[in-house]
Amino acid sequence: MHSIHGTESPSVLVTGTSSDSHTWNLVFLQLLLEEMGHTVANLGPCPPDELVVENAIDVQPGLIVVSSVNGHGFNDGLRLIRALRARPELALTTIVIGGKLSTDGLRNVGLVRQLTAAGYDRVFDDGDLAEFQVLAAARVPARAVS
Numbered sequence: 001m002h003s004i005h006g007t008e009s010p011s012v013l014v015t016g017t018s019s020d021s022h023t024w025n026l027v028f029l030q031l032l033l034e035e036m037g038h039t040v041a042n043l044g045p046c047p048p049d050e051l052v053v054e055n056a057i058d059v060q061p062g063l064i065v066v067s068s069v070n071g072h073g074f075n076d077g078l079r080l081i082r083a084l085r086a087r088p089e090l091a092l093t094t095i096v097i098g099g100k101l102s103t104d105g106l107r108n109v110g111l112v113r114q115l116t117a118a119g120y121d122r123v124f125d126d127g128d129l130a131e132f133q134v135l136a137a138a139r140v141p142a143r144a145v146s
């Protein structure tokens with residue numbers, strides 16, 4: 001899943017984190033977003049941070065969705081957002097993260113605060129799909145009618 005092909009420029013970039021080999025979370029998010037009308041580039045599991053940054057700059061999506069469920073999402077996600085936000089091309093891109101980000105859920109509000117302070121626009125817990133859908137629906141690109 002680590003390459004992006006196709007003619008239509010993807011409106012969303014979905015990605016796992018460098019340490020996370022879980023895949024169905026990414027497939028689920030891709031299908032959900034496609035059902036809403038998005039075109040999705042899915043980098044798949046275990047992408048190194050540099051690969052995510054390169055693809056984000058290449059694709060220039062309206063939305064980047066980072067998903068992690070293996071329990072290392074907080075640390076991986078923090079490192080990744082710092083790498084993404086270090087690039088001026090991505091300063092204004094909406095970037096969100098969600099899943100099972102720690103082994104303690106998101107009860108620790110400090111984690112959410114640190115992730116948003118580092119540059120995520122939103123941090124979603126495991127079950128926050130409805131809220132995520134609202135955010136994603138607002139970013140479905142208008143298509144030219146021929």
Ligand code: B12
Nearest residue numbers: 020021022023024025067069070071098099100103124132
């Ligand atoms: C299958 C599985 C594996 C497979 C993955 C195979 C593959 N290629 O995908 C294997 C065996 C490789 C694996 C390995 C590990 N796993 Co595992 N795995 C699972 C399991 C059983 C199912 C995951 C799954 O596919 N779910 C289906 C998808 C569709 O749902 P999901 O992943 O839950 O995603 C949903 C939500 O999290 C949410 N979501 C996810 N991302 C995002 C993003 C946004 C923005 C939003 C809004 C929502 C959202 O929406 C999704 C749909 O509802 C879960 C337990 C479970 N029953 O959930 C454990 C689980 C995820 N694994 C776990 C762990 C700990 C591991 C290991 C660390 C175990 C180990 N000690 O080696 C390793 C990690 C390996 C690695 N490098 O990442 C833990 C994570 C604990 C935590 N986060 O607190 C879980 C929860 C099991 C448990 N109860 O302890 N695992």
